[in-house]
Amino acid sequence: MKSRKLFLIVLLLISNLAISQNCTYTFSGIVEDFHDKSVLIGATIHIKNLNKYTTSDVDGKFKIENLCVGKIIVEISHLACDKLILEIDLVDDLYRIIDLEHHIEELEEVHLRSNSKTEETSIEQNLKKEVLESFSDKSLGDALVTISGVSSLTTGSTIVKPMIHGLHSSRLLIVNNNVRLFDQDWGDEHAPNIDINSANTIQVIKGANTLRYGSDAIGGVIIVKPKKHAVKDSLFGSSLLSLNTNGQGGNFNTEIIKTYKSGYFFQLQTSIKRFGDFKTPDYYLTNTGIKNINSSIRFGFNSFKKGFDAYYSFVDNEFAILQSSHIGNVNDLVQAINSKEPRVIDDFSYDINTPKQSIQHHLGKIEAYQRFKDLGKLTLQADFQVNRRKEFDTRVGDLKDVPVIDLRLFTTSLQSNLTIDYLEDLKINTGLLGRFQQNDAIGGTGTEPLIPDYEKFDFGTYITGNYKLNLITELSAGIRYDFSSIKAEKSYSIWEWDDTYNYDELFPEFETGVIDGSDVLTEPEYTFHCFSASLGLSKHYTNDFSLLMNYGLASRIPNPSELFSDGLHHSTARIEVGFLTMEKENAHKFSIALERTNSNFGFAINPYYNYIKGYIQLIPFDTVTTIRGSFPIWHYNQIDAQIFGVDIDINKRISDSFNYRGNLSLLQGDNLTEDIPLIHMPGANITNNITYTNKEYHNLSVNLQHKTVFQQNRYPDYNFSTFNPVLQENVYVDISSTPPTYSLFNLNSSMSFNAFKEGTLKVEFSVHNLFNTSYREHLNRLRYYADELGRNFNVKIKLNY
Template sequence: MNKYQFFFSILFFNSYILFSQVQGVVLNNEQSPLDGVNIYISEYDLLIKTGVDGVFLISESIPNNSYLEFYKKGYQTTIIQYNYENELKIVLKKLHVELDEIGIRESISVLGSNKLLNIEQKSLSDNFISYTSLVENINQLTGVSSIGSGLGIQKIVIRGLSGLRVVTYLNGMRISNQEWANDHSIGFTDLGISKVELIKGASSLQFGGDAVGGILYFSDEPFVESTIPSGFIATKFDNSHMLFGNQFGVKMSRNNFYFKADGEYSQASDYRLPDNTYLFNSRFLNKAYKFSVAYFNDKIQSIFRYQHNSDHVGIPAHACNVDLTSVPLESLTSSSFDLNEDYKMTRPTQYINNHLFTLKSNYFSNQIKYSFFVGYFINNLQEFEKWTIPAFDMDLSTTTLRFNLDFLIKKIKINTGLQYQNQDNFNNISSRLIPDASSNDFGYYLTMDFNKNNFGFNSGVRFDYKNIHCKDFEYNTFFPSVNSSLGFFYKQNDHISRITYSSSYRAPHLSELFSDGVHHGTMRYEIGNISLDTEKSHQFDFKYQYSNDHIGFVVNPFVQFVNDFISINPVDSFYINTYRIYNYIQYDNVQLSGLEINFHYHPHLLHNLHFEQYYSFINAVNIDDDVFLAFTPSNKIKTKLYLDLENYSIPLSLNNISIYHLYSFSQDNVALYEPFSSAYNIVNVELMFNPFNKTSLLIGVNNLFNEEYVPHLSRIRDVAGGVPQPGRSFNISLKYEF
């Protein structure tokens, strides 16, 4: 024990109370104890681990029938329902092939049953040191792409749909970060986040029916049992943006109280193109902090969270009073990097401040779990084209109330509840892109899950009643809707199949209804359409999975029909000969269809080598006019080669080597006036070391061969013939845990 641990042990010794605890043990197939097994107690959002003897201790205050998830890398995840009368002896099966991110498996998920819904999960615990950004990591999932320009502006695309059709939740609260525009990022970083759950399509009825494209649910790192502070400090550098980033986190508990706090400061300059020039004004600054406080006993669990995220983001490739398609690239770049000047904010710039408050309480009584959630999210967005006066300054506030019941009727799990959401958009100055307006959404949902042996089904329904009110346009319209989902699951030996149907709706957004002006962030003149109606979607999704000790693959075809599809389309005219005009229109019938394939190979003779490959193909068509939809991502093949060296004696304790390759096909299926895009290859290499105890060191190279490429969904693809993404870059990250 070092002097700091000794100090904190003395500090809390007098107030520490030893509660009654229950002992359990985790073993492998050979009945040998397993150390370092993670045990997640979902009702408490609490993580504990086994010791070297495989033993773990849990408090007797944990409610009966709570779910415990046991997981360890290289072993099959196991979930049990806790019963104080049963012996806690868990056996984990050794796995060679893991399909955890994309496979049909047992796992505790906020969004529902992974077996019955198309839920994919991805760990984000080491995202800060292992990836250049949160979005870059999620991009590696099948069927996921991104819109952006460098690291400063990035947002998720799921199966060709993005923006308002992809709903983002953080710890139960919907993040409304002016997501209608491509220059508005996700609204938070990976700070303190443990994992993301992804549904492709609108099968998660509990969290709203308007997720036509899908839902992303981010969860914070769980609490830990520790009367002395534990946590981490981390730092990283990436020379493509001359990015310096720092994070810290600390956790502790005392009696039945738990506490977490995290902070981040990251700053980046203009990113370097493959020709060694720098894209002017692609710089950004991020500051964030968050904390959580929880109280748990055998009847009530309450968690309060607060988070603040501040972004200063430059808007690159911007020019005034010129044709953006013909402006020379040289006029948008600089030939050198100035350490004293190139971190300073210039114009145009976005200043974004987000504050998030949430309170969640669970109460257990007679095998029923009552949950109450209240959340408040306030987003302030200022966009400056000139130095003194913002082009617009808006506050968007979101208030959410949700009451939920979980209970069992024989073998059927029932989840039902009510949700209310209010949004207010308020302009702080007279200049505006969208008007002052408010919306109120009342929803009721009911889902039923049945799962026994090798068969299961899921069904659900949701009723919503949404009102949008805007005084400026004398607009007051109601949008009622009914959404539903149905899924079946079947397993036979190593073969698993699942088929799901889901319907969803999406009422038009303020930006789609009322926009009328230049949006400098997207460099276009947008014209809304007050006659837009509700968008309706029907999706069919089939997933088949097979795996054994050395090979695994998943095949996932899907088709989605969208009626009254709201689209923003370019026209053959410009505003002041600079900004292309875009109109919001509605298509009667749109079809999105595709195929996703995941392949994982683990050679018998080289157990520490893993080969993974993901294929995603999509086709998006306006059926009525027999034309392609604009902004459809290109087809992709993603390949990952992972070599685990943890059990070898290599200098600096080299832990693993990872090689990632992305091949993006050319995109020739484009809408009228939309340019084509070319194919490209990207190769990234990473080496992870553990040079000291509790220390991780990562050294990596992105875009190893310095490929010059412009993604089809790049924000600045139409400027100067297409502005390339960053060239070859080197990064180094260091993390110490205590």
């Protein structure tokens, strides 16, 4: 209470400084849901002592003008919300974001404004449910690419890793249902195991400013959020069927939700996805089908004071990998690069043969919260994840059906978060985390495991604060400390241990003394201490403008593949070598965003600069002569890097029915140590959308999208020559050159109809790659072998009931 008094005194002092009674001030702001920050339309804002009223508009905004200096008592109410009464001493124009504890709205489509924030000062973008639904039969990465500054690193068309500002894998935190995803994200060809259909909103935080989830978000954070349910008796659900010509397959998703007036809710969701071989404009991509089954179940209890949420999801993915991408040696690779088409082109088939990946991911959690008067909200959470990854290669004989890689990663964590929000202007989040992780390289694969068995313990603690400095300015700051200890069990050949890597002198403490034939058994053990910090400033001006400034210090410990990889990675057809000498990566990211949130004309300009000390990259190093012939060796190494760029988003209302939306992303990455460009950086890209909407006619919407991805001309030259004994000559291996610029056009249209008594039927028709353009994408790992997908017609039917 002391600080409240202090605050009042300060305010009184300020108001005394006001020279004269001036009735020209404006009280404006936005009303949003306390839980998911969705805007609330039609909330009543009533200044009781002046008897002035207004309601929030479609963007949740309101404005009351011509107010005098002095105390106002504002009552904010909305259907099925607790009333909120604010006493405000008005001394200047005031902008407020008002959170209401709200439920009922969520039964309908959730409306999200583009800049609803996890933290007030962070630079974020959202994907709402309607957008996610149009990606129902695609992956998380495909949907995220629609956000400026987000690209993807892919293996074919189905294995898609999101990339924020050129960074991916261990440098992105993916948080599903408040659980940080651990699914062997270290490999380039390991896509996150999340069913996009189970998400309600996805938030992308560009930068390291969300310390709550970890200290290693060098690239950013992706938060997959479920729906919050209303406190009323209801049973509802939806089913969505999506069918495609390309791949001759589709997806069926259905969910059913039961809610009770008492606050209990229950939700069940299942989706099934099946595709056969996809097709480029000219040929079928033999062995590129998918088979997915996903299910999630959720139940809980919701009230303002307390509640709990239990969630379990199961993802079963089977991805076929282009048959032609299976190569034996460098000469096969050269042949693939030089020939315009993949070596195997068969007729369409639903068969999933080798090479393929089969991944199962279980995620379970229980979260409980309690609100304490004059303090805030305490949340406790326990979760577990099991990730089983099997990779199958083209093999001979008995081993045909045996995976070459078989890993099981188990992760469990306990965490707490305390939100202290009873103070008017200061909000504090603090928490603790304990996590245990175990990787088991399962035997019987007939190969040396690329990633060894290991056990890892993490402990983390953080505190972040958000302070409303004055009426337009907010400041946020946070620090986090993480302790990690990792202990692995791995055999090295004595020769390599002693001579090649000199580990016998560098790490004698890792030796166990056990020698098995020509191998030495070692137990590498590490402990890391990581500090991370964030600093943010936001200014919200009354004319819809806001300015955000962020600094984030992130620290990432090397992942198991960077430390322990040593051997043939079958699915990439190269020998990959990690090093025990790897140290942690530290990044400093600065970003600024100037935004105008307005449906007539809005924009966001977001320049950023990221300096990464000890950036770990996997680059071509050499070739080795094996019985298969010349074989590439890739090494992990550590350099200093910088990545900077700008993301620009623009929206403009052209007329009542036409809207324009576009974005541009420019990025440059540099390897500062060697003074060359950084490997695998996305090229500049631009997207334009023109949308026609007619709310009167079945909510008709027609969207034409154009996207151009420019050729990446800044790439490091890791080309080399190798001897081809069959041709008896040296051949040049051009693995670095990038594919040319390409432009794609996509068309999307949708209409809604009333169905049954209370349900709605939404029909969507879209065409992807309208002009059937042949192209290759620099960030597709299979770009040496085949073109990207050709034209696709898609029909979606969604029934809400």
